[in-house]
Amino acid sequence: MVSESQLTLALSKGRILEETLPLLARVGIVPEEDPASSRRLILGTSRPSVRLIIVRPTDVPTYVLHGGADLGVTGKDILMEQSGSILYEPLDLRIGRCRLVLAGREGRGQAGAQPRVATKYVAATRAFFAARGQQVDVIKLYGSMELAPLVGLADWIVDLVDTGNTLRANGLVPLETLMEISARLVVNPASWKTKHASVRALVAALAEVVEAERGVQ
Numbered sequence: 001m002v003s004e005s006q007l008t009l010a011l012s013k014g015r016i017l018e019e020t021l022p023l024l025a026r027v028g029i030v031p032e033e034d035p036a037s038s039r040r041l042i043l044g045t046s047r048p049s050v051r052l053i054i055v056r057p058t059d060v061p062t063y064v065l066h067g068g069a070d071l072g073v074t075g076k077d078i079l080m081e082q083s084g085s086i087l088y089e090p091l092d093l094r095i096g097r098c099r100l101v102l103a104g105r106e107g108r109g110q111a112g113a114q115p116r117v118a119t120k121y122v123a124a125t126r127a128f129f130a131a132r133g134q135q136v137d138v139i140k141l142y143g144s145m146e147l148a149p150l151v152g153l154a155d156w157i158v159d160l161v162d163t164g165n166t167l168r169a170n171g172l173v174p175l176e177t178l179m180e181i182s183a184r185l186v187v188n189p190a191s192w193k194t195k196h197a198s199v200r201a202l203v204a205a206l207a208e209v210v211e212a213e214r215g216v217q
């Protein structure tokens with residue numbers, strides 16, 4: 001029998017975590033402490049060969065790329081912005097689903113010749129407008145993008161929308177969808193080779209759970 005490799009799995013703190021834990025539980029991986037309340041950053045699991053590290057979503061690709069973790073779970077929005085990386089992305093987990101949208105003030109669809117667009121998603125925004133051949137000034141922000149059009153910092157924003165409540169609460173409306181977003185499983189390319197059997201078994205088990213979920217949706 002081939003022995004199981006030790007695997008470190010980097011999970012994103014926050015919204016995605018709540019949806020990731022039930023998926024892991026269904027493949028027999030349950031953290032020894034609740035990551036939402038524990039202050040520990042490395043957690044053992046019910047499966048002795050698997051441990052979890054809990055990091056910011058934006059840091060997941062870095063940990064996985066540099067071998068601090070063998071696998072990771074993070075949003076497509078984050079992977080898109082770090083497009084230089086060479087992570088394997090074998091599975092769409094179909095959790096953390098939302099949309100990346102262009103939004104603006106209600107009734108103010110028109111902007112000037114070179115609109116200003118505030119966003120955390122600079123690469124995706126540039127790609128979107130470049131594909132349309134439209135010149136824009138992209139203003140990088142790190143959060144609360146909805147504020148920018150309200151105080152005249154920008155004409156439009158590009159941001160994630162889930163329920164639409166944040167846009168509505170700030171008098172903004174979605175104008176266009178840039179893309180559908182969901183959380184992805186990413187794998188360190190070296191781990192994919194050196195821990196092939198264990199990594200592939202985990203990817204396959206998660207893929208089965210995702211497929212079963214799709215069936216009931």
Ligand code: PRP
Pocket residue numbers: 142143144145159160161162163164165166167
């Ligand atoms: C995200 C996003 C929006 C909000 C959309 O922010 O940037 O502000 O959620 O959700 P809704 O459509 O359900 O209202 P998040 O709370 O993740 O914080 P952030 O600003 O730090 O990204």
